[in-house]
């Protein structure tokens with residue numbers, strides 16, 4: 001049928017180069033450049049005036065009372081942990097498939113990370129949360145992984161019934177909706193990265209939002225020395241002895257070059273994301289029913305959506321493709337479309353030695369369990385099935401350009417439908433892929 005795979009010498013599904021704007025992100029205009037130049041020329045990096053404007057605008061857009069900007073998302077999440085009073089011996093439940101900065105900092109508070117399994121959409125599986133709860137559990141860290149809104153109804157029900165804090169890590173899903181309600185407004189507190197690779201991209205920046213004055217003041221006091229004072233800390237007497245020095249011993253202030261970029265991005269963010277969703281949904285519509293590959297996406301008629309569709313991936317079902325390993329599938333797709341398709345997503349965190357043996361305090365005990373009355377590592381094996389949930393990256397279209405999207409979709413379809421060509425010589429290996437940052441993709 002003239003369908004010979006490109007990896008076997010056939011024609012490529014995507015011939016030629018797409019317009020740069022199809023993938024370029026973030027979108028920066030002359031307006032952004034002028035605002036950035038003003039910060040540079042007038043040495044406005046270190047103040048808080050632009051940041052405070054951003055915080056007001058962001059809180060309003062987010063639909064929460066308070067917003068605090070930080071130098072990065074990691075610091076915003078660390079501050080959220082401090083805000084809820086995470087402390088020695090506490091446990092905090094986190095989905096195992098996420099970026100390290102959702103949960104690694106728990107050891108800085110002497111707390112124990114407990115890992116929860118993921119569901120078919122690679123998000124926290126609400127059915128696995130109760131298994132993770134002990135009398136020491138203080139909080140649940142929810143991540144809207146790859147932009148897919150975590151199933152907040154059951155998660156919040158469990159949290160309220162068991163009296164647990166909920167922190168949302170919205171780094172992959174700024175502006176997304178779950179059943180009509182904005183992500184970042186479910187938990188007691190939400191924190192997120194706005195770094196340059198994210199869908200809300202503003203250089204290196206983090207943001208924290210909450211409606212709770214006490215949590216807001218604690219989050220402020222943790223990392224903002226110049227705002228740890230009577231102007232900002234009005235309702236928390238226990239913090240007042242410590243004005244002017246950040247309680248985390250860290251400096252979390254946003255660089256205003258990034259605050260100004262964030263203000264510019266915020267203005268157009270919703271409309272740009274809407275176009276991304278139109279393009280990404282079209283891509284997956286074209287691939288409905290193709291064996292072995294399925295969308296990670298929501299049915300938008302439920303009022304949920306995938307925000308800016310950060311780090312888009314699909315799930316992989318090798319049993320529908322005669323067991324073809326995902327890394328081989330991706331290799332063949334890359335030959336069709338010129339890169340982009342890599343196996344994995346983040347490796348499940350519980351498999352990293354950081355959470356097994358690392359001894360931050362130099363006391364001869366793994367820090368993750370240093371102050372715990374049990375060994376939470378023993379339960380990690382229960383997350384094992386999630387390692388068998390395979391995925392691969394797909395193109396992240398920023399514009400609705402149907403003729404180009406069709407060619408990229410054709411690359412995936414062609415490999416799936418002609419996978420027999422890849423099986424003929426036998427299946428090479430069973431490595432299923434994933435990644436730690438700072439290494440190669442496979």
Ligand SMILES: *Cc1c(COP(=O)(O)O)cnc(C)c1O
Pocket residue numbers: 072073074075077098099101102143169171172192193194195204205206
């Ligand atoms: C990027 C990311 C972070 C960390 O944010 P930085 O701005 O890079 O510090 C935290 N959690 C998740 C899920 C992320 O993807």
